[in-house]
Amino acid sequence: xxxxxxxxxxxxxxxxxxxxxxxxxxxxxxxxxxxxxxxxxxxxxxxxxxxxxxxxxxxxxxxxxxxxxxxxxxxxxxxxxxxxxxxxxxxxxxxxxxxxxxxxxxxxxxxxxxxxxxxxxxxxxxxxxxxxxxxxxxxxxxxxxxxxxxxxxxxxxxxxxxxxxxxxxxxx
Amino acid sequence: xxxxxxxxxxxxxxxxxxxxxxxxxxxxxxxxxxxxxxxxxxxxxxxxxxxxxxxxxxxxxxxxxxxxxxxxxxxxxxxxxxxxxxxxxxxxxxxxxxxxxxxxxxxxxxxxxxxxxxxxxxxxxxxxxxxxxxxxxxxxxxxxxxxxxxxxxxxxxxxxxxxxxxxxxxxxxxxxxxxxx
Numbered sequence: 549x550x551x552x553x554x555x556x557x558x559x560x561x562x563x564x565x566x567x568x569x570x571x572x573x574x575x576x577x578x579x580x581x582x583x584x585x586x587x588x589x590x591x592x593x594x595x596x597x598x599x600x601x602x603x604x605x606x607x608x609x610x611x612x613x614x615x616x617x618x619x620x621x622x623x624x625x626x627x628x629x630x631x632x633x634x635x636x637x638x639x640x641x642x643x644x645x646x647x648x649x650x651x652x653x654x655x656x657x658x659x660x661x662x663x664x665x666x667x668x669x670x671x672x673x674x675x676x677x678x679x680x681x682x683x684x685x686x687x688x689x690x691x692x693x694x695x696x697x698x699x700x701x702x703x704x705x706x707x708x709x710x711x712x713x714x715x716x717x718x719x720x
Numbered sequence: 721x722x723x724x725x726x727x728x729x730x731x732x733x734x735x736x737x738x739x740x741x742x743x744x745x746x747x748x749x750x751x752x753x754x755x756x757x758x759x760x761x762x763x764x765x766x767x768x769x770x771x772x773x774x775x776x777x778x779x780x781x782x783x784x785x786x787x788x789x790x791x792x793x794x795x796x797x798x799x800x801x802x803x804x805x806x807x808x809x810x811x812x813x814x815x816x817x818x819x820x821x822x823x824x825x826x827x828x829x830x831x832x833x834x835x836x837x838x839x840x841x842x843x844x845x846x847x848x849x850x851x852x853x854x855x856x857x858x859x860x861x862x863x864x865x866x867x868x869x870x871x872x873x874x875x876x877x878x879x880x881x882x883x884x885x886x887x888x889x890x891x892x893x894x895x896x897x898x899x900x901x
Contacts, residue, residue: 579788587792662795666804670788673776673812681780 570596574615576603576678579671589642590624590656591663597621598667607686608675624660753811758803761794765803772804773811 571577583595597619602608604616623634634657635647646652676686753770755763768789775786794800 582788584788584790584792587795591792591795659792659795662801663790663792666790666808669808670772670776673773677777 571600574603575612576608576671576675579603579674582670583667587663588656588659589644591659593624593638593641594660594663595667597660598664599671601664602668602670602672603675605672607672609679609684609686612675620664624657629657753814759799761797761799762803764791765794765797765800765805766807767803769804769807770811773808777812 569577570580570583572580579599580596583592583599587595600616600619603612604618606613608616621637623629623637631647631653635642635645642656645656679685753774755766755770757763758766768791771786771789775783775788778786790804791800
């Protein structure tokens with residue numbers, strides 16, 4: 549009996565760990581699963597940095613700002629980048645880049661730059677849209693940072709808040 | 721005969737269900753969003769950008785159908801990027817404006833930014849703290865919005881005679897007509 553339980557435990561753990569993705573433990577971490585596949589390492593790094601920066605903005609509120617922050621790396625976007633520094637800094641993320649091929653390196657940095665703001669907007673708007681759906685608006689200066697009593701977790705499944713795109717609402 | 725009719729209707733319905741790539745046609749049947757004419761790269765970017773925007777502003781239901789879309793292989797194509805950003809910029813506010821607020825009735829277009837059910841025409845004189853009959857006019861002579869024009873009508877003191885002889889905003893009333901006529 550104990551043996552069976554152990555097997556179950558292993559299977560469940562396997563299921564849990566196999567579904568892990570980048571930032572899976574953070575709020576709205578599932579947004580990172582939206583990152584398109586097939587991009588260069590620079591593209592992927594730019595997308596992740598952009599998304600994290602978007603989620604760490606005031607639009608998401610104080611809770612999210614505890615988990616995410618501004619990530620745009622100036623080392624990667626300056627006009628005269630220090631390639632050695634970048635290579636050491638992102639040994640894992642940019643590990644597949646052929647650093648002997650300057651064109652490839654430049655392409656990766658360009659991709660980083662190009663996708664950053666798109667991913668930033670996507671994640672910032674997504675979290676704002678989800679909060680708005682739950683009838684939560686970003687706090688303005690002077691507002692209390694977060695009032696749990698004013699909200700319900702179930703609000704995110706509301707059909708009538710912002711984001712109501714059903715037929716008859718003007719969307720169609 | 722009946723069968724043919726049903727088949728025809730069914731065919732018509734089915735043909736409008738497919739993804740339409742022709743310019744000016746809806747992205748999906750019935751949807752307002754249309755892909756404008758342009759090169760294939762631009763239109764692909766436009767489609768991807770719009771779907772991305774719908775995800776960000778759509779509710780939980782729409783988030784099951786849409787997702788972030790950007791083809792990394794096209795990142796070097798300026799037309800694709802232009803289409804993507806233009807569509808995102810267009811579709812985002814379009815979705816947002818139609819979905820704001822709790823109203824979900826068919827006449828929603830009248831109040832695209834939501835409708836305050838507690839408000840009615842009778843409140844116009846004392847709404848927003850008395851914009852038309854209170855605070856706005858209090859600084860001059862009182863009596864609301866009308867009071868602003870008292871300066872023109874009655875002078876700075878609010879008691880003298882007017883340069884115009886009447887309320888410049890509307891005709892009628894006890895003190896004359898439009899611009900004094």
